[in-house]
Amino acid sequence: MSRSNWLKTTAMTAALAGAVFASGTAAAENFKVGYAGGFTGYLAPYDQPSLKGVQLAIDEINAAGGIGGTMPIELIVKDTRSDTAQAAVVAQELVDDGVSVMIVSCDVDPAVASGVIAQAAEIPSVSSCASTPTLPAAVGPYMFSNYTADNLQATVLASYAREQGLENAYVLLSRDTPYTEKLPEYFAEVFAAMGGNVVAVGEFTIGQQDFSAEVTNIKGLDPQPDVIMTAAYEPDFPAFLKQLRAAGITAQVLGSDGIDSPTTFGLGDVAEGVVFSNAGFPSEGSPLAAYEAAYEAKYGEPNDTVFTATGYDAMLVIAAAVEAAGSTDGAAIRDAWDNLENVQVATGTMTYKGQNRVPVRVVALNQVSGGERVHVGDFTPDPSQIPAP
Amino acid sequence: MSNEAALLSVEGLVVRYGAIEAVRGADLSVRQGEIVTLLGANGAGKSSILNAIMGLVPVAGGRVVLEGNDVGGEPPEKIVRRGMTLTPEGRRVFANLTVAENLSIGAATRRDRAEVEATRSDMLELFPILAERRDQLAGTLSGGEQQMLAIARSMMSQPKIVLLDEPSLGLAPQIVDTIFELIVRLRDRGATILLVEQNVELALEIADRGYVLASGAIALEGSARELSASGDVERAYMGAH
Amino acid sequence: MDVVVQQTVNALALGGTYALLALGLAMVFSVLGLINFAHGELMTVTGYAMYFVLTAGLPFEIAVLVGIVAAIATAMLMERVAFRPVRNAGTATMLLTSFAVSTILHMLFQNLISARPKALPVPDWMIGALNIAGFDIGVIQLMSISATALLLFALTVFLRRSTLGIAMRAASLDFPVTRLMGINANMVISTAFAISGLLAGVAGVLWLAQRGSVDPLMGFLPVLKAFIAVVLGGLGSLSGAVLGGFTLAFIEVALRAFLPDDWLPFRESIALALVILLLLVRPEGLLGRKEAIR
């Protein structure tokens, strides 16, 4: 007992020691940014990459003297261990450490838990990759979104499907997370509003591995769907896709940014032709291509997820807001942030002005072709088509 | 009372369960070819002594000497390989294994298949009912049959000495008689036996010598004849309560 | 009718992986009284071993072999390093130890390899399906059913015919008396872990072939399912674990296939309720013993 506890404690301490550090030197005029993320546990696949992007942005900003060339950024990182209660505890610690802005977790629940603490302290906070459009409203005027909102992505996917002449959709959702539930629901809403027919809505459980029952049901549908949309990601998306194709179903498959992962490109024939949305495509000469190069230079391995880039984006937006505010006062930063327009970030540009703290940003469509990523196009839908959150 | 000729001798054995001292310095010995019985009321510490000898419970004090080697603290599997085995209280046959499998596993320490087969036919001859029930699950046997199987299983390892823990427990009187006859026959074939019993009369009838245990200590010892003749055994029993 | 046959095939394939995992869990439980919650991490180890072999450019078949061997080795190592030192400290301590082992492995995977999933491409021939008499059987489904059948057969022969196998069954019934037969406790326990590693390795390969990637936390859900299967089948009963695995898969597939749309959101709760109902009718599990023989 004591032995195993000792092991556990040691391992945790080691892991935390690795995650908790400060970059930049602690001078009086440093700008303190706190990061309450799930760097261990189930959120690590999202929050760890986000952190890497944030650090890259800070390196670049500090190399140029800091925000506005004069104010270096000091990052204080605390691990929530992917626990919602801990997300609140850690946020309070960051407030006590005197941070001026807080970055919070990718998942809605811990993001809210940390966000309300920051809100109470009148410190602006931002979730680097939570995509639920209702998140800022749920917390209050000091909370901002950063990532492409679910309803925005769904609208782009549905418009694309209709433009391709696809008529009958099957939608597969999971009520386990807002992302896997709402994104397909927004898709179905827009697809129907644009004159398409939603044949059936199926459900799955995250991690269920076996989709044979759902696939057999799809085979029995009349009319057969010509497009199948889901926001499932690993491990569910590959398992679903394999079983779908094995059953001889050839309908166009649409996915969302959750499948933007090397796994999808390693699936071979079954993934051929799959179209998915994400936050940007690194075309030649684009800022995203430059970002990818900088990432590889710093970390010694190619970037394998867009979440590093959106973490980088979030940090650039923070710097832009502080610079526009000309102050480190929470209220001033908040107001400046709320009025940001066309901030140049890695994935394109971001605008907060008039958007209720959910930014407008570009949605890219990508197609899997021969195990490679092909750019279908960048889209910014007409706000009237985007379903209300 | 170290005895040079003893096959097994136990000296000053102490067994503790937490704060409870179940055995407080017991001495006993068994010589080659003897049936020695260890008597005592329920809870006197008889099973504790046997389990400690076999390494199933820790030896908290004293020595367990088998053929001149101190085996105290060795694990049961090692002690079995030294040639001593225990037929535990309550029989404890492997209920979901067949009779044949129970016997096979009793010979797990032996390599020579031909010799194992010889012992097996020997046992099936001694306990013919087991031959009839060969492929039956042990759990479906009657209590008496299970006791025979448990003893035969112990004998499959060809032990130099067998510890029998209350073989009469819960059996009908005629069955008990059969079992005791079989124990005598085992001794006649060269086995050495330490027999724990509550059935004083029967035990003293077949034993060469006996010990009476009361509250974890040896209260009385002597030849079986002396012990049955005197009324001391009953008195020692009473003293336990 | 055709749909029923098709869904039965589906349930058999899923039940196979559940059964393999549950059997491994039950194997260890039967000799040690421990539900090893780090069992799922053996699948993860298989996944990472395969990933490294494939990254080194070796063929898929080698990766499968190395993956399974890695799971067996890890299982035996777990027993030797983590569980043996606390074996006499009681089952609660061992259970906590298994949680600690699981957590430590998660952290090692996350911090030494990657928190993100690693792609595990499988050859194209594994992805197709055969159409037999009008029914689709995926190649992986077919592999799952045949691997399960093969392993269960081999394991049955081992447990019935070999002395060590009989000893393992005896140990599952009464461990101390098994030791009185001269059987080495460490040997039996180590073998149980090795077998559990083999079963987890094979189940892992099947699972990984479906999901196409390995990530640090992938073992959690399967071990939960296997645990439900083991309890359903009867704690300590090996055949019960297999039956529990198949029963759970049939319940899950039937609910997902035939539940009306309005009820779909409740399918997991209904599945668990059915399991609990079965346990209320048979508290000792489908094949569990009424009382421990001790």
Ligand SMILES: Nc1ncnc2c1ncn2[C@@H]1O[C@H](COP(=O)(O)OP(=O)(O)O)[C@@H](O)[C@H]1O
């Ligand atoms: N495992 C155990 N834990 C605690 N106390 C025990 C244990 N086994 C036996 N005892 C106690 O030790 C004493 C002797 O028991 P035991 O050796 O079984 O006696 P006997 O076999 O003579 O009936 C009793 O008081 C009994 O309650």
Ligand SMILES: [Mg+2]
């Ligand atoms: Mg007793």
